[in-house]
Amino acid sequence: MRTIRRNEEWVFRLVLALFIVVVCGAVLLPFIHLLAVSFSSSAANAGGKVAFLPVGFHIKAYQFILSHRDILSGFRNSVLQTTIGTVLSLLLMTMCAYPLSKKIAGQSFIIWMIMLTMLFNGGMIPTYMMIKGLGLLDSIWAVILPFCITPYYLMLMMNFFREFPEPIEEAALIDGLNPIQILFRMVLPLSKPILVTMALFMIVFYWNNWFSSLIYLNKTSMYPIMLIVRNILDGQQLVNSGMAGQDTTKYISTASLKAASIMVTSLPIFILLPFTQKYFTKGALIGAVKG
C-alpha cells in the first residue's frame, strides 16, 4: 500500500518536474538564442549557424548601441518615467478602485464611465490637442498622466478589494480608524500581492511606452530609451548603402543589432523580477478571519 502511494507520488513529481523543464525551456531558449545572436558575427547569423552559442564572437552590436550619443539620457528618462508613472498609477488606482469596490451611490455609473474608455477613445489628434490645451506638452506628465488609470487593471484591483474580508475592515472601524486609515493601514499592507502585480504591469507598460514620448515630447533630451533604440535600428537599415570596401567584421547585421537592443532594453526589467517574486504568494489573507 505504502509503496504504491510512494510510487504514485514519485511519478507525479516526475511529471511535474518535466512540465516545469518544458515550460522553462519554452521561455528561456528563445532568450538564450537571442543572446547568442547578439554576440555572433553577421555572416554566422546570415548563414543560420547560430543556435544557443555565439559563433564568431564579437561585441560590436553592443558597442554600437551603447556608443549612441543619447543612450544614457534615454536610460535616465525611461527610469524616471517608469518610477514616477508606476508610483502615481498605484496611488491613483488604489484610491479609485477601493471605494468603487464598496457599495456606494452612483457606483455602477462611475464604473461604466471608466469602462467606456476601453471601448472608445478620442483618437490621436484630439488627444494631442487636449494634452496641449492642458499645457502638458514637452513635460514628463504628458507621458504619465494619461495612463495613470488603466480601466482593465482597475477592474482587477476592484475585484481584489471586493474579496477582501469585510470583518477585518469592520474590526478596524470599531477600533476607531476612519476609512482612509483603514485603506492605508489595514487593507494595503494585506494587499501586497495585487499591488506588486499591478506595479509590474505598470513598470512594463511605462518602460515600453515610447509612442507618447514621440508624440508629446519635442526635445531629444527627454526621449526614453525605447525611442533611442528604435532610432538606432531605423538608422542601421538606412546605413546599408556605401559598403564598398568594407569587410564583414565591420558590418553589423540587423539581426544581431536587434537582438542586442532587446537585451539592453529588457535587462532592467529582468533585474527587477527576482525582487518581486516573494510577493507572489497566494493566500496572504488565509486564516485572517475565523469562519
Place this chain on the structure above:
Amino acid sequence: MTKSMKSSGSGSKIKAGGVILSAMLLLSACSGGKGAAEVSSNEVAAADSGPATLTMLLAEGGVPFSKDWPTLVELEKRTNVELDVQAVPSDYQSKAKIVLSSDKIPDMVTSVEQPTVLEMSETGVLLPISDYMDKLPHLKSRIEEFQIEEELDNWRGTDGKLYVVPFMKDYANYNRAPLIRSDILKENGLQAPANMDELYTLLKKLKELYPDSYPLTGTSAENLRTMFGTAWGVDANYKGFVYDETAGQYDYLFTSDKYKAYLIYLNRLIDEGLADPEMFTSTTDQLMQKMSTGKSFVYYFWNGEHKSAINLLGKENSGPDFEISMLEPIAGPAGKKMLVGDRISNGMVIPASAAKKPYFDQLLSFIDYLYSDEGIDLLTWGTEGDTYNIVDGEKKFSDEMLKKDNLNRALWEIGAANGSYVMLWPYKWFAAVLGDPDFEKMTEVANEEGWFADVTKVPSLSAGQREEENLVYATVNDYFAKMTEQFVYGTKSIETDWDAYVKEMDSMGVGKLKKMYNDSLK
C-alpha cells in the same frame, strides 16, 4: 517558476494592449486632422540685418541630429539663416501629421509623404507653393530641366495648386533588379535569362542540379509585384488602377487578364517546386540567409547596398566564389520593364501662416538655394577639397572619406546626404556612394531604353471622397491579398475560381472605386 511564468504572461498582455492601442490611435489619425489650424498673427519683428531663424521638423535617420554638423553650419552661413531644428527620432510620418494638425507648425516640415500632402492640401493649412514660383527660380528651372511636370501633377490639390516642395531625382534609379548567383550560372554553363520562358527553363535546370533548393525566392507579394510584375503590366498602379491615356479612363489591373497570366506563371513555379513557398512571407534576414547559404539563386531586390552586403555574407557562408550580380530586366508580356520610374519620393510642406512672417522671403530663398548647383553639391558631396575633389571634371570622394568604415554614415556625420533637406538627388552621386559601376551603367541604359514603367496618374479626390476611398480600399485590398496568395499557392484554382473572384472583387467595391476615379477626371 510558475510565478515568473505568470508575470511574463501578463507582460505580453500589456504589449498586445499597447499594440492595439497604438493601432487605434493610428486609425483615428487617418480620419482626424481636418481642423484647420488658425493662423497666428502675433509675429515677432524681423531682426534688422542678422540671420533669420527658420524652424524645421526633421526626420532623424542614421545618426543623431547635431546643429554643429559642418555642412549644416556652412549652409546656414551661405544662406544667412539660422535653423531651429526639431529632430524626430522615429515614426516620423505620425509625428508630422500631428504637428501639421496642431496650430504650431514649423516653417518647414520635411519628408512628408504623398497621401498626407494631398489630405492636408484640402485643409488650407499648407502654403500653395505654386503661387510663389517666381520666388523659387531654381526649383522652377529644375522642374523644366527634368521634365517632371507630369509626375508633379500627382501632388497637386483638387484646386490644381501645388502645396509641396518636392524632393526629386534627376533620373529614375535602377536601384532594384533581378539578382542572380552568377557563379552558379558560370559553374554550370548556364545563361542569364532574358525573358520569362528562359527564366522558367533556368529555374527548372537549377532545381534539377540542386534538388534541395527553391531557385526563386522573395519577401512579399507586393514587393514581387512592383518589380517582377512590371514586366507583366500589372505595375505601376494606383491602388490597383492604371490610367489608360488613349481611352482617357482608369482601368483595374488586378482582375485583368494580365494579372491572371502573372498568377498562372507564379502558380506554376510554386507547383513545380521552382519557387520558394515562403517567397511571400520571408523577412529580409531570412532572405539573406537563404541566398547566402545557397538555398535559393534568383530573386528581385534592392541592388547597390544590398548586393555588396549579400556578397560579403555569401563568401563567408558558401565559399569565395560566391557572387550575386544584377541583371537587366527580364522581359515579360509587357516588355522589358522593371520598376516604376518615379522621381519624386516625398516633399517638404510649409504652413500657410509662414506667408505673414517677416522672414517669409528669406524662407523661400533658403528653400530655393537647396535646388541650386552649389546647394546640391554642398549637401550631397560635402565641401570641395575636404570631402570631395574634382578630378577631370568629375567629382570624386576624397581618400579620407573613402577610407571610412561606411561612406554613407561618414557623410551623415558631417550633415551631408541628409534625407530631410537634400531636395535633389543626382544619380551620379548615388553611383559614387554605392561604388557599383553596374548601378551607374544600368541606370543610364534604363533611362535611355525606357525600362521603367510610367508613373500612373493619381486621381484628384476631395477629402470626403478620400475617406470613402480608404474604407472601400481596405476591404478590397484584404480580399485581393488573400486571393492572390491562394491562387499562387494553388489553394484556389485559377481556372475554376477566377470568374467568381472577379465578381467578388467588383461587389467589394472595385466598381465603386473605378467610378469615383473616372468621375474625378471630369
